[in-house]
Amino acid sequence: MVKGSRERGLERVIQILDCLHEHGRPMVVNELAAAMKAPRSTVYELTKTLLNRSILDSYGDGGRVFLGRKLFVYGQAFQEEYPLIGLAEPVIDRLAKESGERAELCSNVDWKQSILYVAEGQRPFGYKTYPGGKYPLPLTATGRFFIAGIDETILKERIPDEDYYLNGQQRITLERFLADSREAQEKGYSVVSGLVDPYLAAVAMPITDRSGRIVTAIGFSFPSGELAANEARFVHLLRDAQSEIEAALSNSSQRNPTVS
Amino acid sequence: MVKGSRERGLERVIQILDCLHEHGRPMVVNELAAAMKAPRSTVYELTKTLLNRSILDSYGDGGRVFLGRKLFVYGQAFQEEYPLIGLAEPVIDRLAKESGERAELCSNVDWKQSILYVAEGQRPFGYKTYPGGKYPLPLTATGRFFIAGIDETILKERIPDEDYYLNGQQRITLERFLADSREAQEKGYSVVSGLVDPYLAAVAMPITDRSGRIVTAIGFSFPSGELAANEARFVHLLRDAQSEIEAALSNSSQRNPTVS
DNA sequence: TGACTATGTCCACTATACCGGACACTATGT
DNA sequence: ACATAGTGTCCGGTATAGTGGACATAGTCA
Numbered sequence: 001m002v003k004g005s006r007e008r009g010l011e012r013v014i015q016i017l018d019c020l021h022e023h024g025r026p027m028v029v030n031e032l033a034a035a036m037k038a039p040r041s042t043v044y045e046l047t048k049t050l051l052n053r054s055i056l057d058s059y060g061d062g063g064r065v066f067l068g069r070k071l072f073v074y075g076q077a078f079q080e081e082y083p084l085i086g087l088a089e090p091v092i093d094r095l096a097k098e099s100g101e102r103a104e105l106c107s108n109v110d111w112k113q114s115i116l117y118v119a120e121g122q123r124p125f126g127y128k129t130y131p132g133g134k135y136p137l138p139l140t141a142t143g144r145f146f147i148a149g150i151d152e153t154i155l156k157e158r159i160p161d162e163d164y165y166l167n168g169q170q171r172i173t174l175e176r177f178l179a180d181s182r183e184a185q186e187k188g189y190s191v192v193s194g195l196v197d198p199y200l201a202a203v204a205m206p207i208t209d210r211s212g213r214i215v216t217a218i219g220f221s222f223p224s225g226e227l228a229a230n231e232a233r234f235v236h237l238l239r240d241a242q243s244e245i246e247a248a249l250s251n252s253s254q255r256n257p258t259v260s
Numbered sequence: 261m262v263k264g265s266r267e268r269g270l271e272r273v274i275q276i277l278d279c280l281h282e283h284g285r286p287m288v289v290n291e292l293a294a295a296m297k298a299p300r301s302t303v304y305e306l307t308k309t310l311l312n313r314s315i316l317d318s319y320g321d322g323g324r325v326f327l328g329r330k331l332f333v334y335g336q337a338f339q340e341e342y343p344l345i346g347l348a349e350p351v352i353d354r355l356a357k358e359s360g361e362r363a364e365l366c367s368n369v370d371w372k373q374s375i376l377y378v379a380e381g382q383r384p385f386g387y388k389t390y391p392g393g394k395y396p397l398p399l400t401a402t403g404r405f406f407i408a409g410i411d412e413t414i415l416k417e418r419i420p421d422e423d424y425y426l427n428g429q430q431r432i433t434l435e436r437f438l439a440d441s442r443e444a445q446e447k448g449y450s451v452v453s454g455l456v457d458p459y460l461a462a463v464a465m466p467i468t469d470r471s472g473r474i475v476t477a478i479g480f481s482f483p484s485g486e487l488a489a490n491e492a493r494f495v496h497l498l499r500d501a502q503s504e505i506e507a508a509l510s511n512s513s514q515r516n517p518t519v520s
Numbered sequence: 521t522g523a524c525t526a527t528g529t530c531c532a533c534t535a536t537a538c539c540g541g542a543c544a545c546t547a548t549g550t
Numbered sequence: 551a552c553a554t555a556g557t558g559t560c561c562g563g564t565a566t567a568g569t570g571g572a573c574a575t576a577g578t579c580a
Contacts, residue, residue, distance in 0.1 A: 006538055006565060010269050010306070014313055021337050030557055039539050044558070046270070046538095053274055054370040057342075063557080067338045069369045072345075072376065075335020076392030077281050078327045082317075085332075109329045110314040116332065132336030266535060266568055290527055299569055304528070306568095323527085 012038055012046055017067065020056075021134065026064035084207075084216060085116055087248040091241045092218065093119045099230075099237055101222040104129065106204075107215070108146035111158045113137050116216065129221070136163030138177045139196040141204035142217035144184040148206075152178065171195050189235050193224045201227040205238040210250045218242065272298055272306055277327065280316075281394065286324035344467075344476060345376055347508040351501045352478065353379045359497055361482040364389065366464075367475070368406035371418045373397050376476065389481070396423030398437045399456040401464035402477035404444040408466075412438065431455050449495050453484045461487040465498040470510045478502065 015036050020027060023035070033043035047065055050056040057068040079085055088105045095103035096119035105117040115133045137143030137159060147155055155174070164170055164177075172180075172195060184190035184204075193201035204219030218241055220234050275296050280287060283295070293303035307325055310316040317328040339345055348365045355363035356379035365377040375393045397403030397419060407415060415434065424430055424437075432440075432455060444450035444464075453461035464479030478501055480494050 008269065008567070009537065010273055010309060010567095012538085013270055013273070014315070017334060021334060024337065025341065028557075040558085041540075041560085042538055049270060052370075054368075055274070066341055067334050069338070069342075069367055069374070069376070071331060071334040072338045072342075073335075073369055073374045073392045073394065074277060074281060074327050074331040075333075075338075076390070077284065078329070078332045078335075080390055080392060081285065081326055082329075082332075107329055108314075109333055110312075114329070114333045116329075130336070130340055132333045132340060134333065268537070269567070270537095272568080288527075300528085301530085301570075302568055 007038075009046065012036075012042055013050065016043065016046060016050070016056075017071075020065070020067050021132075026059035026066040028063050029065060032065070083252045084245075084249060087252065088207075088216075088218070088245050089117055091245055092117055095119065095218070095220070095237055095241050096121050099220060099234060101220045101226075101234075102129070104142075104219055104221060106140070106142040106217050106219065108137070108143075109134070111137060113140040113143050113146065121222070123222075135196055138164050138172050138174075139166065139192075141184075141190045141192045141202035141219050142206075144177075144181045144190040144192075145204065145206040145214050145217050147177070147181050148185055148214055166196065189238065190219075191227070191231065193227055199224055203231065203234045203238065205235075205242050207242060207245055207249070209246075218245070267298075269306065272296075272302060273310065276303065276306060276310070276316075277331075280325070280327050281392075286319035286326040288323050289325060292325070343512045344505075344509060347512065348467075348476075348478070348505050349377055351504055352377055355379065355478070355480070355497055355501050356381050359480060359494060361480045361486075361494075362389065364402075364479050364481060366400070366402040366477050366479065368397070368403075369394070371397060373400045373403050373406065381482070383482075395456055398424050398432050398434075399426065399452075401444075401450045401452045401462035401479050402466075404437075404441045404450040404452075405464065405466040405474050405477050407437070407441050408445050408474055426456065449498065450479075451487070451491065453487055459484055463491065463494045463498065465495075465502050467502060467505055467509070469506075478505070 015038065016032065019032060019036050027035070029044055029047050030040060032047070033040045036043065047056060050068070051058055051065065054068045054070040056065045058065050085105065092103045092105050099121065101121040101123070103119045103121070104115050106113050107116050108114075112134045113136070115129055115131050118129055118131055120128070135143075137146055152174075155178075164172055164174070180190070180192070189203060189205045191201070191203050196202075200221055201224040202219050202221045204217050206214045207216045207218060209215050218238060220238070222230070275298065276292065279292060279296050287295070289304055289307050290300060292307070293300045296303065307316060310328070311318055311325065314328045314330040316325045318325050345365065352363045352365050359381065361381040361383070363379045363381070364375050366373050367376050368374075372394045373396070375389055375391050378389055378391055380388070395403075397406060412434075415438075424432055424434070440450070440452070449463060449465045451461070451463050456462075460481055461484040462479050462481045464477050466474045467476045467478060469475050478498060480498070482490075
């Protein structure tokens with residue numbers, strides 16, 4: 001039988017968690033299986049075990065499932081061991097206050113840009129991001145730093161084609177992404193406009209640990225129209241924050257995760 | 261071959277995550293395998309995939325692993341969908357302030373009592389608990405409520421024998437645990453002393469959702485010596501907090517996880 | 521030097537977990 | 551009444567993943 005290639009259980013579980021995370025809401029198991037393009041029987045079987053272990057929780061009157069309490073507990077334990085987030089929080093808060101724009105702490109998580117911490121700016125309306133939010137690397141300013149020094153063949157393997165598209169339209173090519181990345185590394189900061197959202201721009205700067213590895217990045221997100229007038233100011237603010245966080249980081253314990 | 265019975269990959273992965281969570285620090289893979297009593301080759305194989313997907317992160321110079329950034333991201337997404345924690349936080353903070361003791365929001369996660377949120381009291385020293393911390397149900401005050409209405413045979417299956425022990429010494433029996441639970445349900449609150457720690461006592465009260473299911477519990481933790489003089493006051497404070505949280509909960513959206 | 525422990529990789533075997541497909545039960549609409 | 555779509559369970563076959571054990575390397579102690 002060569003039909004639908006058989007996948008490993010662990011792989012399916014990760015797909016389940018990622019799928020729920022992307023949809024951001026409880027789903028019925030059937031819907032989940034369809035969205036994942038996985039066999040219904042497999043998904044039913046796996047969700048049953050995951051529910052038992054509180055890795056998933058059931059919502060509503062039992063038909064829907066979502067990420068569970070145990071994942072929250074694991075996340076808390078992670079935070080306890082990973083000093084960076086706690087160190088950066090006050091700095092990010094200050095950035096948002098001083099600039100009036102949304103400031104974010106981001107990281108490369110399984111080849112997506114993920115928001116570890118956000119402080120909102122002053123703009124009353126407009127598109128909100130949440131901690132835990134996940135975006136394609138090629139469409140983000142921080143993504144320019146996360147691919148620094150990584151081989152092109154690996155990038156091709158790990159970053160899916162869809163990540164270069166927004167609403168079915170290609171926004172950028174791999175070549176351009178690589179060129180952007182090199183330029184960002186030289187300048188020390190990265191600017192993008194209109195990629196992840198047509199009316200949003202972003203400025204980002206990397207956070208490097210003592211061994212010189214880029215572990216996270218900080219950045220602002222704001223309406224594209226504000227870019228020209230404020231780029232220099234934002235870069236200046238970020239540079240201060242960058243050195244502050246890096247100083248705090250090298251004073252703290254040695255145990256920081258090494259980016260894989 | 262009947263030697264070490266072969267286990268499912270998913271089961272092993274959960275064991276890995278739980279083991280790291282219990283130890284609360286990065287571990288070398290060998291050590292991890294030994295602690296889990298699982299085959300080394302299996303644990304090496306699984307950790308490799310988990311590291312690739314950021315479900316584990318490697319620490320130090322690469323030899324040690326711990327819970328990864330992706331789990332943090334999942335945890336954030338959970339919190340976004342689960343209103344209870346946000347609703348309860350200010351109330352727990354107030355409890356700690358008014359009482360001077362540590363106040364906690366707890367839940368039954370995979371048959372352990374887990375701390376979802378803590379507010380520290382005034383006592384300068386003494387044993388700290390962390391959000392994400394995990395304790396045996398039979399040794400906690402909140403545990404009395406989490407087993408309400410659950411069949412004894414299921415409890416025997418799911419709560420391991422070690423959970424009745426502290427430092428190799430049995431602190432309580434299943435029978436007594438069940439009797440405590442019934443009493444707690446009648447009184448509406450639960451008190452234990454000297455179980456999880458010889459010098460600590462706790463008072464707890466359940467949080468019930470609209471359908472009458474116990475979803476979490478709130479409680480104080482303090483030196484045993486303070487129990488006699490303060491029990492009535494603590495119960496009073498908790499009762500106020502309980503009704504406040506339950507009111508907020510039933511005003512919020514319908515989507516609360518149903519405890520499995 | 522040798523003996524021992526700790527760490528990580530690799531390979532072949534077989535128990536079993538994933539999968540496809542059938543079945544049952546509800547709606548809902550026509 | 552029938553048809554269709556959505557949901558959940560169950561079962562047998564086979565591709566494969568978990569396992570035991572061998573192997574390699576590095577460090578430590580006597």
